[in-house]
Amino acid sequence: MKQEQWVSLLGLANRARKLISGEELVIKEIRNGKAKLVLLALDASSNTEKKIFDKCAYYKVPIKRVENRSILGQAIGKEERVAVAVLDNGFAQKLQTLLD
Numbered sequence: 001m002k003q004e005q006w007v008s009l010l011g012l013a014n015r016a017r018k019l020i021s022g023e024e025l026v027i028k029e030i031r032n033g034k035a036k037l038v039l040l041a042l043d044a045s046s047n048t049e050k051k052i053f054d055k056c057a058y059y060k061v062p063i064k065r066v067e068n069r070s071i072l073g074q075a076i077g078k079e080e081r082v083a084v085a086v087l088d089n090g091f092a093q094k095l096q097t098l099l100d
């Protein structure tokens with residue numbers, strides 16, 4: 001049940017154009033200070049994982065892990081996505097609560 005909640009909230013954030021997906025774009029938004037929360041798939045490559053964790057740590061962006069890239073992609077109606085950045089405080093806070 002919990003999974004459905006965050007998945008539908010992520011879909012909502014996507015329709016509201018409050019998130020960005022794809023590794024490079026996510027890193028760019030972290031750098032710009034626009035990312036409020038980063039969701040990273042557990043099946044991300046170790047290279048991608050390190051890059052995103054390091055960026056998030058440096059820019060103090062919270063990061064949450066989600067089961068896999070398929071779920072992440074499905075949630076936003078796209079093909080598989082390894083990383084998604086939430087650009088809105090409200091959505092970010094609610095997602096963090098659901099993913100805790």
